[in-house]
Amino acid sequence: MNEPPVPFFQSTAGPAHLGNGPQNNTFYFSPPQTPGRSRRRHPAEDLRRLFLRFVRPEGFGRALDVLREHRTVFLDAPSGSGRIATAKMLLWEEGEGSAEIYELLWEDRDGEAPLNDGRIAEGDRLWLDLSELSEEQWRRFSGELPALRHTVLARKAHLVVVLPHPRHDLPSEHSRYVVEIKAPERRGVLLQHLRAEGLLQTEEDWELPPSQILEKQTSLGKISSFVSSLIKARNSTGGEGNLTSWWSLTERAFFHLPKAAAEQAEQLREGAQRALLLTVSMLHGAHVDGVYRASSLLLEILGSAHGDDAPLDGATFGERLREIGAEIDASSRAVRFREFTYDAAVRSYFWVNLPQLREHLPVWLEQIADSPEISPAEWRKLIERFAEQCLGDRHDDVMKKLIERWADRQGKRRDAARILLEGGLRHERHGQRFRGHLYEWATRKEIPRGLAELMIDACRDVVASRHPDAALVRLHHMARRTWREEARRALVEMAGESRRSFRQLLARLTREGAGGGRFAEADTGIFLQIAAPDIITAPDPRHRTLIGEAGVRRLLTRGWDAAFTAPQEVWEPTVRRWLQMAAQDERHRDELLTVLIEGAAQHPRVLAHLHSLPYRLGLPPCIGEFLFRQINDVQGIRLR
Structure with a gap:
């Protein structure tokens, strides 16, 4: 038995994306869950899943050395080589398995400079995907590169940048941070995925049959999709069979069914047959009544004759289904094609080769939504399949209109x-x-x-x-x-x-010009809610607090300065909480009270109110005495 030179990990479940080049993916969308239950998926799950499937590419070790020494590395790698996965795993290994990894967005329509230093916090580990940048965009990035590097170093962050390939001109002083990455051997990647999924059960399983999926030009993302399809093949048989039989189903699905679907669709000349073929592919696994109703609606929308005006004439619906290679399950009455994943091949054919259908499908969906023959679960699968086609062909505008509607x-x-x-x-x-x-x-x-x-x-x-x-x-x-x-x-x-989100929001609320104009009231309300004393004085695992950071204190001071322009009844409840926390927390007392007084420095009436408030609240004398000294200092500075 020839085992590949890859480390052993315990198995886990779920596919991973290992490249951003062209690939054939099957996308799964999670249906809505019950209200009040969080559906957030923590990035740590994705990173651990990726780690269990990752095979180090050539150049990984050198890239890790550059990252550790210079806190920045530029990856030069072709599409489909796993360059995005490599960026994430570099940061994962540098951080010794920490899940706190963030993508730094190059262009985001938020009205801020894309790479402003407010996006980078102390100790951040970030990756930046520039692989799709045009030459014009690259020139803009090059101008921001020195400032970006300075911020990364000053804040002890780490940054992995994925360069366009072939890469554009890079300033010479940064060329030493460039590392070329070459994709790992495909067989090793495939075996690592199979092992992580628990599909390598016997010695024979290690002897993979010849396959197009192992060809050198295959993207790593396509390998991941192939393994996902293998899992579906195993599940479709109820676990019966072995890797060889599931492999055979997947090979045919990946490399032969698209041609078979095209040949069948082109041989069918009647509109009713093609409508039924498309309907079954979109409602694959749905009850026969829903398939029949949806097929009839599609013919109506396309202006074709039903062909069933005389119910006793012509072929039965079951016969029509058999003509296109589908059948009705005797027990569940669900309609399915006989071949594994043939429905996906049919959907892809119609979407690509009959683009005139696209404008009719949203109308069809609108009418099907009212059909009692289509269950909610069948409806969700239908929408997922429609979205899959839209996303695979850059027709997100169609999805956007339906979302709005x-x-x-x-x-x-x-x-x-x-x-x-x-x-x-x-x-x-x-x-x-x-x-x-x-x-x-x-x-x-x-x-x-x-x-x-x-x-x-x-x-x-x-x-x-x-x-x-x-x-x-x-x-x-x-x-x-x-x-x-x-x-x-x-x-x-x-x-x-998240402390990172706290800092980011605080910076937005207090940036120059943010507190004025039509949003002043809203921003003040948000500031007073997030500036909760129990949050800013809570220690992290290293016993550090937000109020203990000089940068956070500056921003809090600005926030109070803006808040004190609002009516007293707006800000006083939060001030009271700060004073009460200062009375209880001796460690952070000076910081809390100093921020309050400096924030009120330009508001004499607020200073007077703060002077008397501790006594009216019955707080310890030390609080009033500290505020009295601070207020005198502030007023003395203003008088000189």
Whole structure:
């Protein structure tokens, strides 16, 4: 037995994406869960799953050395080589398995400089994907590179940058940070995936049969998709068989069924047959009544004759199904093709080769939504399959229109809007476009309630796990506008769960010009909620507190300066909590009281109120005495 030179890990479940080049993926979208239950998937799960499947590419060791020595490394690697996975694993290993890894977005429509230093916190481990940058965008990045490097060094962060390939000109002083990465041998990658999935049970399983999937030009992402299909093949047989039999099914699905589906569709000349073929592929596994109804609706929309005006004439529905290679399960009455994953091949054929159908499918979905023959579970699968086609061919605009149309509806349509939105946001290649849609909606003056609720859930449960900065920006815009209470709750929750998000939000609330204008009241309210004394004085595992950071204290001072322009009844409850915490927490007493007084320095009436407040609250004399000294110091500075 020839085992590959890869380390052994215990098995786990789930596919991983190991490249961002062209690939054939089957995407799975999670249906909505019950209200009140968090659907957030922590990035640690993804990183551990990736780690169990990762095989170090050539150049990984040198890249890790450069990262550790210089805190920055530039990866030069072709598409499909696993360069994004390599960036993540470099940071994972540098951090000794810590899950705190963030993607730094090059361009995000948030009104801020894409790489401003507020995006990089102390000790951050970040990766930046520039692989799709045009030459014009690259020139812009090159101009920001010195400042970016300075911030990374000053804040003791680590940064992995994925360069365009072939790479554009890089300033000579940064060329020493470039490391070329070459994809690992495909067989080793495939075996590592199979082992992680528990599919290598016998010695014979290690002897992989010849396959196109092992060819040199195969992207690592396609290998991951192949293994996912193997798992589906095993599950489709109820676990019966072995790796060889499942491999045979997957090989045919990957490399032969697309051609077979094309040949069948081209041989079918009647509109009714093609409509049935497409319907079965979209509703694969659904009850026969729903398939029949949906097929009839599709023919109506396309303007074709039913062919069933005389029920006793012509072929039965079962016969028509058998003609296209489908059958009705005797017990469940579900309609399925006889071949494994043939439905996916048919869907892909129609979407690519009959583009004129695309404008009719949303109308078809609209009508099917009202059909009682289609169960909620069958409806969700239908929407997932529709989204798969849209995302595979850059037709996210169709999904966007349906989200806007259905978000404020009830029942099946609202479920569909959620599936489309969250599925788009999770997509590896097109997630950024959906974050752009979120930003566009979030900055509107008015947002329909249903859409706002879906956006808040998506920011909190989907975007925040991988792109917390982007989620925070969008929630902040919503918290300033319509549905501010719902968005504010999610925003404050984010800031309370993550110190990085707390700092980012505090910086946004207190940046120059942020406190004035039409958003002043909203921003003040948010500031007073996140500036909870129990949060800023809580120690982390290293016994560090937010109030103990000089940068945070400066921002808190600015926040109080803006807050003290509001009516007293707005800010006094939070001031009281700060004073009470100062009385209880001797360690942070000076910091809490100093921030308050410096924030009130330009507000004489507030200073006078702060002087008397401790006595009216019955706090220890030391609190009033400290405030008295601080107020005198502040006023003395102002008088000189």
